[in-house]
Amino acid sequence: MNSITVEGLTKRHGRVVAVNDLSFSVRRGAVTGFLGPNGAGKTTALGAIAGLARPTRGRAVVHGTLGVHIEACGAHPGRTARAHLRSLAALAGLPRRRVEEVLELVDLEEAAGRRAGRFSLGMRQRLGLASALLGDPDVLILDEPLNGLDPRGIRWVRELLRERAAAGGTVLISSHLLAEAEQTVDDVLVLNGGELVHSGPADGSLEDLFFEATA
Numbered sequence: 001m002n003s004i005t006v007e008g009l010t011k012r013h014g015r016v017v018a019v020n021d022l023s024f025s026v027r028r029g030a031v032t033g034f035l036g037p038n039g040a041g042k043t044t045a046l047g048a049i050a051g052l053a054r055p056t057r058g059r060a061v062v063h064g065t066l067g068v069h070i071e072a073c074g075a076h077p078g079r080t081a082r083a084h085l086r087s088l089a090a091l092a093g094l095p096r097r098r099v100e101e102v103l104e105l106v107d108l109e110e111a112a113g114r115r116a117g118r119f120s121l122g123m124r125q126r127l128g129l130a131s132a133l134l135g136d137p138d139v140l141i142l143d144e145p146l147n148g149l150d151p152r153g154i155r156w157v158r159e160l161l162r163e164r165a166a167a168g169g170t171v172l173i174s175s176h177l178l179a180e181a182e183q184t185v186d187d188v189l190v191l192n193g194g195e196l197v198h199s200g201p202a203d204g205s206l207e208d209l210f211f212e213a214t215a
């Protein structure tokens with residue numbers, strides 16, 4: 001069953017057509033990889049699907065509750081990770097104990113009292129993931145969630161995403177790390193120049209698929 005449906009999605013930034021007439025669907029119970037070269041339009045498309053930016057044309061429908069982590073971690077650099085998550089939880093009407101649960105889930109309990117501005121890239125990724133997981137969403141949209149993580153962190157995120165998909169969740173992630181993505185995703189969407197150039201199962205080498213689709 002599909003839980004994200006994108007129809008004719010176009011997003012312009014002034015004269016730049018960042019995303020042009022995208023149509024695809026993303027199924028439940030799977031991890032879908034969103035691939036493409038720098039500037040292909042991945043972040044723009046994910047932002048429009050997540051409702052963070054209004055499409056110029058077309059639409060994206062997400063079925064179910066949504067958790068998003070796109071760019072930076074969203075935390076004020078002077079705030080602690082815990083304070084940041086507590087304010088998000090309060091906005092979403094979630095109990096404070098959920099903050100402690102996600103801090104434990106992303107292994108940030110010890111760093112939770114430190115300012116987010118002092119966090120390493122990997123720690124910011126964990127904090128962003130924690131904020132996306134707060135509401136235990138049906139659909140997770142993550143922009144480059146593997147970036148900056150150490151090998152243990154990459155394996156941990158991969159297992160977390162696989163578990164969510166196995167439990168019937170929907171996971172859509174962008175990545176440049178093709179070898180890592182290959183071990184994580186079931187389906188692949190490839191963007192190039194703002195257009196969808198490939199969509200299908202992630203069979204075989206993602207690197208070969210990427211270079212063929214974007215040649």
Ligand SMILES: Nc1ncnc2c1ncn2[C@@H]1O[C@H](COP(=O)(O)OP(=O)(O)OP(=O)(O)O)[C@@H](O)[C@H]1O
Pocket residue numbers: 013014016017018036037038039040041042043044045
């Ligand atoms: N706010 C903006 N204003 C103007 N142009 C933008 C804006 N955001 C993105 N663009 C342009 O839209 C195009 C797509 O950018 P986008 O960030 O979506 O690509 P991407 O696939 O996520 O790239 P990367 O892999 O480098 O993160 C690029 O040409 C970019 O310069």
